[in-house]
Structures are given as C-alpha cells and as structure tokens.
Amino acid sequence: MQRAEEAVIHDSGHTRDPQDPLPSDAMADDADTEADLIAEAHAEAADLADDNQVLGTPGPPVSRRSPFMIGLLGAAGVAVTYELGQFLLAASGVLVLLGLALFLAIGLEPAVSWLMRSRMPRALAVAIIALAVIGGIGGFLALAIPPVVAQAEAFSHQLPGYVAQIHDHSSTLGRLDARFHIEQRVTAAVGGDTQSKMTSGLLGAGKVVLSATASTFTVLILTVYLLADLPRIRRLAYRLTPASRRPRVILIGxxxxxxxxxxxxxxxxxxxxxxxxTFMWLLAFGVPYPIVLGIMVAIFDLIPVVGSTIAGIIVSLIALTVSLPIAIATAVFYVVYRLLEDYLIVPRVMGRAVDIPATATIVAVLIGGTAFGLLGALVAIPAAAAIDILLRETLYPRLDHA
Incomplete structure (x- = not known):
C-alpha cells in the first residue's frame, strides 16, 4: 500500500505519522478486499471453463508483424543457421561415412531382396550378405599379405643392385639417372635429418593406416545396420511427404x-x-602372384578416381622385382587402361546400367570428384541418374505445358 508523503488521515480526522503501523482493523479490511478479488477471479475462471476448454479462451495472439517479433525471428533464424553450419562442419567426417554407408546399403538392397524372394527373413538375408562381404575382404587380406611381404623383402634385397645400376651409366637405370637426375632428386627430397624424417614418416603412415581401418569398420557396421532398417527408413522418408503426392514420391524414390x-x-x-x-597382363610377362594382384586391382578399382591409380602404382612396383622394362611397361599399361576405363568402359557400362548418356557420366564424375572428393565421385553417377529422373518426371512436363 502506498503511503502519503506527510500524513495519513484516519476516519477520526486526526493525522498519523507515516512511520506508524496500520491499525489491525485496516489490515483486516485489506485482507478481506484481497480475498474478495481472488474469489471474483475464481468465479470468473469457473464461468469461463467448459467441457472443451477447461483453461479458458486464449487471448489475442501476438502480432507477427510487430518490429519486435520481426527482429526476434530474424535474429533467431541467423543464429540457428550459423549453429547448423558449425554442426555440419564439425560432423562432416561422420556424415561422409554415414553417406557412404547409406549408399552401400542401397546398393546391396537388390541382393537382400533376391534372398528374401525365397521367403528368407530379412535379418538372415542381411547377415548372409554381410558375412559374404566380410569373408571376401578377409580372404583377400589372407591371400594378399604374405606375397606382399615376400615381394617387399625381395625388393629390399634387390635395392642395392638398383643403386649400383644407377651409378653405372651404361645400364638402363644409369642412363635414366643421367637424364632425369633421379638420385639427386631423391636425395633432395629426403635431405636433412634422415632418421627423424623416416620416424615421422612411419608414424604418419601408422596414423593413416589406423584411421583407414577404423573408418572401414565404421562404414561396414553402419552399412549392416542401415541395410537391416532400410525399409523403415524408406517409410519414414515417404511419411514426410504430403499424402496427395506420396504415391508419386514412392514411385520416383x-x-x-x-x-x-x-x-x-x-x-x-x-x-x-x-x-x-591385370591377371592376363601379369601372367603374360611372368610377374609373380597374378591372381592375388588381379583381385587387389579389382577391389581398388571400386574406389572411383584414385582406386585404379593406386593399384597400378602397387603392381608396377611389384613388377620392378622382375625387371625395370617390365615395370615401365606395366605402368604404361595402367595409364592406357585408366584412360580407356574413364572415357570408354565406365561411360558405356554405367550409361547402360543407370540409363544416362555417356557424356553425362563423365561430367558427373568430374564435377562430383572436384566438388566433394571421394564420396562425390562415388555418388556422382547415381546422383546424375536421380536428377535425370526428377527432370523427366517433374520439370519437363511443366515446361511442355507452360
């Protein structure tokens, strides 16, 4: 209760000092008045309540056109967009692995569907496909590691002979060194503290191997889980579309x-x-372990853009243990094959598989690999096929009737 600045006048007409406490009768009157107000509010709330809206009728909504609401919503939108961008940047590595696993799961779905046609449960079909993939990878490693180690030992034993040939200007390596200064370039590249550089290089290689192994296992596990839940994921994605367009979205998807x-x-x-x-080439020129190396090239070739190049370098190094001319010829073979694969085999095979022009496949791989790296090159062709379907089914009919 607000006090007067000088005095409070009582009903008796006398003045009272503002510091004096209120009489008990006045305090009782104020309490009765407060109780009456609360009782009236309760009575009004009881009148407002009904069977459908027991908490009363809502008041008028806040105007969204008010400057305060416009500024608040704008600031909130900017903050959410910024945080979302930071989250995507921070989780980009995980999102790449997730996208690769989802792509592999969709690619393996036809094999699971084929097994399920014989009334096999989906869980069992997914387990069979997963065991087949893991068994293939494990079997390849079991076959490839011993010959790779053996060839590495053979190369290390022959390395002093190659060094001696470099200093002999009458040999092939000597003539190459005299023309291209191979020994000088290698020495300049190594330079400085050789032992520390070798140690750091080994540690870096170890980190790369561990990271690649962890990423591979992560992708395999995610692929199995996504493959098992793929029908549920599809239903969830289709459920997010409007009911009037859902049948058409299902057909396109x-x-x-x-x-x-x-x-x-x-x-x-x-x-x-x-x-x-690769098997036929290595068998023709007597390079050891042609079957294992052929399987390795086939597996590496599944990786777009860089897979066949890495495989060609490895096979050429192994061919170096036979002779330098055969190693050079093997390297030339892979360069020619890479050109044929990129501009003839892939456009023809992929063009028929996904029903898009060969030019579109080349352009899609180039753009996808440049913009998004390995994952972009991997999904470039199916993404181009998806865009082609969307254009034919949505944009072209509207343009034709415009």
Whole structure:
C-alpha cells in the first residue's frame, strides 16, 4: 500500500505519522478486499471453463508483424543457421561415412531382396550378405599379405643392385639417372635429418593406416545396420511427404533406389574387367602372384578416381622385382587402361546400367570428384541418374505445358 508523503488521515480526522503501523482493523479490511478479488477471479475462471476448454479462451495472439517479433525471428533464424553450419562442419567426417554407408546399403538392397524372394527373413538375408562381404575382404587380406611381404623383402634385397645400376651409366637405370637426375632428386627430397624424417614418416603412415581401418569398420557396421532398417527408413522418408503426392514420391524414390543398385552392379563389372585385365597382363610377362594382384586391382578399382591409380602404382612396383622394362611397361599399361576405363568402359557400362548418356557420366564424375572428393565421385553417377529422373518426371512436363 502506498503511503502519503506527510500524513495519513484516519476516519477520526486526526493525522498519523507515516512511520506508524496500520491499525489491525485496516489490515483486516485489506485482507478481506484481497480475498474478495481472488474469489471474483475464481468465479470468473469457473464461468469461463467448459467441457472443451477447461483453461479458458486464449487471448489475442501476438502480432507477427510487430518490429519486435520481426527482429526476434530474424535474429533467431541467423543464429540457428550459423549453429547448423558449425554442426555440419564439425560432423562432416561422420556424415561422409554415414553417406557412404547409406549408399552401400542401397546398393546391396537388390541382393537382400533376391534372398528374401525365397521367403528368407530379412535379418538372415542381411547377415548372409554381410558375412559374404566380410569373408571376401578377409580372404583377400589372407591371400594378399604374405606375397606382399615376400615381394617387399625381395625388393629390399634387390635395392642395392638398383643403386649400383644407377651409378653405372651404361645400364638402363644409369642412363635414366643421367637424364632425369633421379638420385639427386631423391636425395633432395629426403635431405636433412634422415632418421627423424623416416620416424615421422612411419608414424604418419601408422596414423593413416589406423584411421583407414577404423573408418572401414565404421562404414561396414553402419552399412549392416542401415541395410537391416532400410525399409523403415524408406517409410519414414515417404511419411514426410504430403499424402496427395506420396504415391508419386514412392514411385520416383523406388526408381532412384533401383538405379543405385544397378550402378553398384555396373561398378562391380568394371572392377571385374580391371582384375581380369591385370591377371592376363601379369601372367603374360611372368610377374609373380597374378591372381592375388588381379583381385587387389579389382577391389581398388571400386574406389572411383584414385582406386585404379593406386593399384597400378602397387603392381608396377611389384613388377620392378622382375625387371625395370617390365615395370615401365606395366605402368604404361595402367595409364592406357585408366584412360580407356574413364572415357570408354565406365561411360558405356554405367550409361547402360543407370540409363544416362555417356557424356553425362563423365561430367558427373568430374564435377562430383572436384566438388566433394571421394564420396562425390562415388555418388556422382547415381546422383546424375536421380536428377535425370526428377527432370523427366517433374520439370519437363511443366515446361511442355507452360
């Protein structure tokens, strides 16, 4: 209660000092007045309550056009966008692995569907496919590691002979060194503290191997889980679309998934061609372990852009243990094969698998690899196929009737 500045006048007409306490009768009157106000509010609330809205009728909404609301919503939008961008940047590595696993799961879905046609439970079909993939990778490693180690030992034993040939200007290596200064370039590249550089290089290689191994296991585990839950993921994605357009979205989505599956099959075919070609070349020139190296090239060729190049370098180094001319010829073979694969085999095979022009496949791989790296090159062709479907089914009909 607000006090007067000078005095408070009582009903008796006398003045009272503002510091004096109120009489008990006045305090009782104020309490009664407060109780009456609360009782009236309760009575009004009881009148407002009904069966449908027991908490009363809402008041008028806050105007969204008010300067305060416009500024508040704008600031909130900027903050949310910034935080979302920071989250995507921080989680980019995980998102890449997740995208790769989802792509592999969609690609393996036709194999799971084929097993399920014989009334096999989906969980069992997914387990069989997963065991087949893991068994193939494990079997390849079991076959490849011993010959790789043996060839590395043979190369280390022959390395002093290669060094001696470099200093002999009458030999092939000597003539190459005199022309291209190989020894000088290697010495300049190594330079400084050789032992510390070798130690740091070994540690860096170890980190790369551990990171690649962890990423591979992560992708395999995510692929298995996504493959098992793929029908549920599809239903969730289709549920997010409007009911009036849902049937058409389902048809387009299933067609895109089918093209991804056919792309994976086409990629396996190109890898098989690379493996068979490697086996025949190595067998013709007497390079050891042609079967294992052919399988290795086929597996590496599944990686777009860089896979066949890495495999060609490894095979050329192993061919160096036979002779330098054979190693050079093997390197030339892989350069020629890489050109044929990129501009003839992949456009033809992938063009038929996903039903898009060969030019579009080349442009898609180039743009995808440049913009998004390995994952972009991997999904470039199915992404181009998806864009082609969307254009034919949505944009072109509207433009034709515009």
């Amino acid at each position: 299933d067609e895109i998934s089918a093209k991804v599956g056919r792309y994976v099959l086409g990629n396996l075919m190109t890898s098989l061609i690379a493996g068979v070609g």
